[in-house]
Amino acid sequence: MAYNLYQVQMSNAWAERIQKEMAQAEKFWNQQVQNLEKAGASAGRVGVPVGDIYVGEAIEVRSVAGSGARSAAPTGFTSKTAFLRSRMEKLEAELMAERESRRKVEEDLQQLRASMKRR
Numbered sequence: 001m002a003y004n005l006y007q008v009q010m011s012n013a014w015a016e017r018i019q020k021e022m023a024q025a026e027k028f029w030n031q032q033v034q035n036l037e038k039a040g041a042s043a044g045r046v047g048v049p050v051g052d053i054y055v056g057e058a059i060e061v062r063s064v065a066g067s068g069a070r071s072a073a074p075t076g077f078t079s080k081t082a083f084l085r086s087r088m089e090k091l092e093a094e095l096m097a098e099r100e101s102r103r104k105v106e107e108d109l110q111q112l113r114a115s116m117k118r119r
Helices: 002-042 057-065 079-118
Strands: none
Touching: none
């Protein structure tokens, strides 16, 4: 019985440590995003989203940092949620562009078929 209790306590201690590290990483990445937003505004990148400016390992690490089931951040804001929301918006925009181009291709194909039938 004592052995199992020890395992549970160690498991809880590790879970708390991971949550604390995730909160620290999330705070760090949120500060990085804020710094980039400030730097972007002063550097003339006003219309460019932060996601387009700051790519690479940072986004990967930021998404991993907030990958817990619940937020360990004191603000209740999770970078995972913000990252996923921005990613979804970007993918939806790409999907709409793809649908529009597909619609144009289908119209061109119908026009081509109609012109072939006339001959």
